[in-house]
Amino acid sequence: MSDFAMPSLGADMESGTVVEWLVKPGAQVHKGDVIAVVETHKGAIEVEIFDEGVIEELLVAEGEEVPVGAVLARLTKAGEAGTPEVRAVEEVHPEPEPEPEREPEPSPEPFRPAPSERAKVSPAARRRAAERGIDADRLRGTGIDGSVTLADVEAASPGAASEEPRPRATKVKRGFDPVQMRKGIAAAMSRSKREIPHYYLTTTIDMSVAQVWLREYNAARDPDERLLPAVLTLRAAALALKEVPQLNGFWQEDAFAPSEAIHIGWAISLRGGGLIAPAIRDVDKLSIADLMRALKDVVARARSGGLRSSEMTDATFTITSLGERSAESVGGIIYPPQVGILGLGSIVERPWVIDGAVVPRPLATASLAADHRASDGHVGGQFLSTFARLMQEPPKP
Amino acid sequence: MTSGEMTPDAIRKLAIDALSDIAPDTDPATLRGDEDIREALDIDSMDFLNFVTALHKKTGVAIPEEDYPRLFTLDGVANYLGGK
Numbered sequence: 001m002s003d004f005a006m007p008s009l010g011a012d013m014e015s016g017t018v019v020e021w022l023v024k025p026g027a028q029v030h031k032g033d034v035i036a037v038v039e040t041h042k043g044a045i046e047v048e049i050f051d052e053g054v055i056e057e058l059l060v061a062e063g064e065e066v067p068v069g070a071v072l073a074r075l076t077k078a079g080e081a082g083t084p085e086v087r088a089v090e091e092v093h094p095e096p097e098p099e100p101e102r103e104p105e106p107s108p109e110p111f112r113p114a115p116s117e118r119a120k121v122s123p124a125a126r127r128r129a130a131e132r133g134i135d136a137d138r139l140r141g142t143g144i145d146g147s148v149t150l151a152d153v154e155a156a157s158p159g160a161a162s163e164e165p166r167p168r169a170t171k172v173k174r175g176f177d178p179v180q181m182r183k184g185i186a187a188a189m190s191r192s193k194r195e196i197p198h199y200y201l202t203t204t205i206d207m208s209v210a211q212v213w214l215r216e217y218n219a220a221r222d223p224d225e226r227l228l229p230a231v232l233t234l235r236a237a238a239l240a241l242k243e244v245p246q247l248n249g250f251w252q253e254d255a256f257a258p259s260e261a262i263h264i265g266w267a268i269s270l271r272g273g274g275l276i277a278p279a280i281r282d283v284d285k286l287s288i289a290d291l292m293r294a295l296k297d298v299v300a301r302a303r304s305g306g307l308r309s310s311e312m313t314d315a316t317f318t319i320t321s322l323g324e325r326s327a328e329s330v331g332g333i334i335y336p337p338q339v340g341i342l343g344l345g346s347i348v349e350r351p352w353v354i355d356g357a358v359v360p361r362p363l364a365t366a367s368l369a370a371d372h373r374a375s376d377g378h379v380g381g382q383f384l385s386t387f388a389r390l391m392q393e394p395p396k397p
Numbered sequence: 398m399t400s401g402e403m404t405p406d407a408i409r410k411l412a413i414d415a416l417s418d419i420a421p422d423t424d425p426a427t428l429r430g431d432e433d434i435r436e437a438l439d440i441d442s443m444d445f446l447n448f449v450t451a452l453h454k455k456t457g458v459a460i461p462e463e464d465y466p467r468l469f470t471l472d473g474v475a476n477y478l479g480g481k
Contacts, residue, residue, distance in 0.1 A: 223450040
């Protein structure tokens with residue numbers, strides 16, 4: 001027998017509410033299966049199991065909030081003499097036991113979009129469907145990632161003519177509670193600044209080669225295959241971490257524990273206030289097109305709900321990129337127990353000196369905040385200069 | 398039907414529906430025609446790419462990157478797609 005406990009989905013989580021069980025007692029489960037949806041301050045997270053076996057019983061009812069470490073379900077492990085047919089349902093387990101901190105998953109897997117038991121439905125589509133008495137989960141999605149969109153709901157509406165007066169959009173509930181998320185960010189960032197002696201380095205990168213490369217790549221493609229500059233940032237950072245592995249991993253028990261895998265947390269700001277940095281796995285092993293798909297997938301799920309528990313805990317390094325129309329540089333705060341965060345400012349056109357002449361160039365300021373317990377400025381400088389070089393060497397098309 | 402045969406109102410509705418899917422917690426129906434969509438709805442580059450992708454899928458117009466600035470307002474979208 002083994003216990004399936006409420007996981008800690010980050011340094012800042014104390015409890016979670018089981019909103020939906022996706023398995024019943026007697027169900028066969030495999031490593032990586034999503035078995036429950038848990039509401040946290042980061043929104044609804046799909047929780048995976050890391051054991052193989054048969055679910056014996058569910059100990060927490062849907063809607064119940066329990067602390068991290070509380071036992072949610074018991075299962076008979078594969079190979080054990082389990083008797084799921086005659087399981088003892090009268091047995092009660094009131095004592096939640098603390099779960100030891102789970103090690104990040106070491107096995108690299110190629111990117112695949114997270115499978116979901118339920119149809120992906122955009123919140124706007126779900127709302128419109130509810131207004132029209134349609135079950136959105138049963139519609140076939142034609143959206144960017146196969147999700148059910150407003151148009152699908154319109155098409156399924158009885159008498160679905162576009163002339164129908166459209167109900168004015170109203171504010172819908174977001175997938176996360178902004179007040180709770182604020183508390184979570186406050187707890188994690190306070191811990192970081194209290195415990196981690198940050199050091200900071202910055203460098204300026206000429207982005208013209210990357211921009212030309214992207215323009216040419218995208219000119220030949222339909223919008224759904226085009227890339228964003230973010231994928232070049234992710235790629236260059238992952239390759240730089242391979243060359244300078246002292247920044248990829250965790251500070252644990254007063255020592256740096258390097259990670260073989262390179263899972264990069266990508267900071268995503270949520271409309272209405274909020275921030276989440278789910279992991280994109282094995283960034284160094286993905287092709288540029290797969291990396292774009294992985295980024296799209298994780299951003300869409302961060303915003304609409306449906307991130308998986310492993311994505312909340314696996315990141316070995318983080319990138320915060322301010323994007324367009326923002327500030328020129330950012331000094332990041334490390335997400336513990338990681339030991340580094342790379343920050344990218346908006347690209348701005350500025351004078352730059354090439355061969356003794358001043359010319360206008362698109363420039364970006366890259367910054368590194370790193371944990372001085374785990375590395376010194378010399379290592380950080382190596383990482384940043386490697387990153388800057390790789391940003392100017394885009395992949396061969 | 399090509400987008401050039403759509404009325405400006407139909408294109409506007411198409412754009413608003415696409416934006417509702419991308420930014421479901423905003424109210425794109427209240428956008429003024431000349432308002433910068435990105436500023437008003439806090440649209441980032443990923444959202445904008447999804448917007449262009451949706452417009453492309455619904456109208457078949459290629460929308461090369463250099464034309465993106467013409468899609469920053471609802472009036473711009475109506476003019477651009479209405480002329481294709």
